[in-house]
Amino acid sequence: MPDFDWSAAAANGKVTKGSMNAASAALVLKRLRDQGMTPLDVKEAGAGAGKGGAAAAGMKNAPRKKGNPKAKVNAQDVLSLTSELAIMLKAGLSLDNALRVLIDMSYKPTVTALLVDILDKVKSGTPLSKALSNHPHLFSDFYVNMIRSGEISGQMASVMARLVEHMERIRALRESVISAAIYPAILLGVAVLSLVAMLGFVVPQFEKLFNDMGDALPMPTRVVMNIGKMFQHYGWFIVIAAALLVWLLIKWLKTPAGRQWWQSVVLRLPLIGTLSRKYEMTLFSRSLGTLLGNGVPLLTALHISTQTVTNLLLRQPLETMAPKVKEGTKVADAAIGTGIFEPLAINLMRVGEETGRIGPMTLELANILNREVEVGIKRTLTLVEPVLILVLGILIASIIVSILLGILSVNDLAA
Secondary structure, eight states: OEEEEEEOOTTOOOOOEEEEEEEOOOOHHHHHTTTOOOEEEEEEETTTOOOOOOHHHHHTSSOOOOOOTEEEOOOOHHHHHHHHHHHHHHHHHHHHHHHHHHHHHHHOHHHHHHHHHHOOOOOOTTEEEEHHHHHHHHHOOOOOHHHHHHHHHTTHHHHHHHHHHHHHHHHHHHHHHHHHHHHHHHHHHHHHHHHHHHIIIIGGGGGGHHHGGGGSSSHHHHHHHHHHHHHHHHHHHHHHHHHHHHHHHHHTTTTTTHHHHHHHHHHSTHHHHHHHHHHHHHHHHHHHHHHTTTOOOOHHHHHHHHHHHOOOOHHHHTTTTTHHHTOOOOOHHHHHHHSSSSSHHHHHHHHHHHHHHHHHHHHHHHHHHHHHHHHHHHHHHHHHHHHHHHHHHHHHHHHHHHHHHHHHHHHHHHH
């Protein structure tokens, strides 16, 4: 196997060089990434890199995995390229060379096409923030304004590092919410399947035993037997109808009216409603604090942070804050007017305004709310799991008791 000379940047921006024996340059890239490093240059030992592009030259001949050409660029791709770009800029690479390295390291055709488009615009003199704004479905106003603040301040590397930290925190919060919902969803699915199995396959087995009983059967037994017959004779129709109903419901929930209805229901639910409100306020506070910490004007930061809130019923009152602040109202007083902030949030904003540190204060608020959301999720799960198990147990026990009542009635008649 040939030897490859490589250079890579660690997370702190420090560049390390070395040599590695591997079957291909692609394998070297993989090993470096597995070690938490961002490759800058990989070339076969003794091969020279062209002038002015040494960081990228060694990558061009590296064999690349062929990804799915139809796979869309997702949030994880954006986070990865942002993180790697931040490390390369911190290591001292120019923006265009860093983009070239990312292009040569990319295994996903759609990501490659995106980076090529950005590089072409940057080479033609377009600012990076402007090039990114042409892809609003991938780079939000928040993202673009953070990059713009880095361009204005000349601190692009540090700004991108803060952007990565923000994106990591938001991703971790969302994943914790999704992970928390998986087990109850599985438990609910098992409960539904268990009931269907009992009513569709177990209960009908007793039909012959109870056929001659007629009205002598206890009412609970007759109800369960009729439900069992319905599942036995119309089971597929019920499944298809239920699937169609769920599909129509999901499609309706994607409409503005459906989304707003569902969001209002979620906010009214006990425990879950409070957690949802705190989760949305975490997104708002962290976005506001991050933008203000990077020099974005207050009014712009308020407008962009409001757009990160996904619940429309919470976003609407938040949209009144920027106009009030523009008229001269203090941020804390504007927040009181929305009616959705807790006293702690109001006090932290007031302290931030008085000390000139509203950005750090809103970030501290985001950290507090983040911890409360995580604790709230654990407590809610602690309550939801036994409730689901108890409900499932009661339903199955009711079916069994109904059948036993019928059997006892048969024995009484026989005696």
